[in-house]
Amino acid sequence: MNSKLQKQLLKRSKAAKIERLGKGVSFLALMLIVLTVFAIIIFVTSKGLSTFFSNHVNVIDFLTGKNWNPNVTNAKGQPEVGALPMITGSFVVTILSALLATPFAIGTAIFMTEISPQRGARILQPVTELLVGIPSVVYGFIGLTVVVPAVRAVFGGSGFGILSGTFVLFVMILPTVTSMSVDALHSVPRYYREAALALGATQWQTIYKVVLRAATPGMLTAIVFGMARAFGEALAVQMVIGNAALLPTSLVSPASTLTSVLTTGIGNTVMGSMQNNALWSLALVLLIMSLIFNLIIRLIGRRGAITK
Template sequence: MLMGQSSKWGTHMNKKLKAQLLKRSKAARLEQFGKGISFLALMIITLAVFAIIIFVASKGLSTFFSNHVNIVDFLTGKVWNPSVTDANGKPEAGALPMIAGSFIVTILSALLATPFAIGTAIFMTEISPKKGAKILQPVTELLVGIPSVVYGFIGLTVVVPTVRHLFGGSGFGILSGTFVLFVMILPTVTSMTVDALRSVPRFYREAALALGATQWQTIYKVVLRAATPGMLTAIVFGMARAFGEALAVQMVIGNAALLPSGLVSPASTLTSVLTTGIGNTVMGSMQNNALWSLALVLLTMSLIFNLVIRLIGRKGAMTK
């Protein structure tokens, strides 16, 4: 009888010990809870992105399906006046002036900012890291934190009068927008270029110097070539930032929905037309649908910029 009780007690203890061993610890439960919260946040962000894309697409495509505007005429048309119809009864909704203005300002500002960004990054990482970190890094961070409206006011009071004095015209136009965007995207391109240069392994530099290369030869032929994918990513990211900028460009570009005839002629971008016109239209009207179509073009270009960035980053990872 005692042996039977002992056997039952032993079986009970084994089951209790097994249950304790299989029971999740507090740390494991907290880890599982953290994973659940992270997955929920990821799902919310993903759903928000898809909801924005679907919403903008549904509004933007109304111009082509509800108002029967030809998409080719929309993208290549040179006259922007959606409230007026032409001789054939079609709305004059030509987005080419805004698309051209956006691309011209973006490309020119990127071309202007890239040499300054690369030169600053080389000084901060290769020539004088201590002075660069002490002087240029705080300045770069300060430029990032300045609001867009401040850049716009500075452009309105400094850049526009300077362009008017040096090149003539009203001062409003592509050139003024380029100068303002150049200053705005410079810290972004610079900081990302610095990260790309710092990611180059140190033994690359040591090997080049050991083979007899000078400091400038090492920078030009080794460091810059190894950091090329990261630098290209920085440039494309800066272009995406410039392409989507609205307020500062709107204040200095002139907001004339015309094909740019010169760097000092007033022009417009997708964002400037959107910000000035969206509040003056009725939801569901042709004018409102045309503006949503511009927003769809802007969103599509932003997605393309992000895709290019990912492709460059993937190619850079494969070459390492």
């Protein structure tokens, strides 16, 4: 009788079995995500390095060359696959859109959290969520029909170029930076504000001297996250930037980005050809920059956690 009771007590309950099953499913899902990420990195890396190992293109020439025409060979007998115009275009559009979006995003976040929390949350929150949900192709069509003609009328030229891409990306990353900035301001403890007001600071002094400084790591994370979104955007930028693989000479001259060249050229090449390998090398540069953006975000978040 004692042995039978002992077996019943040692027998795993139904709840324990369900918990073990849940842990197993969660672990398998986690491993699937990890394997998928590593598979993507390995695949893109192997295809991207083919340009340098199989086609014997010099890495320095690839990163600093100004001519992009994989079908033509230069005096050295190597294909002209200079990626500098696309890299420059991607960075210029990303930095300009982030500089333009940052003050609007921070100002909106301050209004929603500090100036008028109830009205701001009731009016601006749905607008921000709506902007996030709009597909990128819609932004591209709006940019093509509104932004490009406006830039052409005001600044001259064809209207296609860095400036048009900057305006489109500004609208696209604004809700992302705004939402993350709101979260950063909400994370500042309330007693910071109460202590500043108790010492005689005005509301604006409290916001500028206390709240914004305490939320700086979170807002920097929001800005870098918005830059990562802008750097990887393809369709909307492709529709307004002009898609000219030339080193940009002005903000209104047609240019190109890494993503615009990839989207326009990848479907017109044969897998394993020189042209296809060169595009995969651009994808590898894009992947490396995305990893760098994520690393910066993690470093900023870790520094903010240590500061708190």
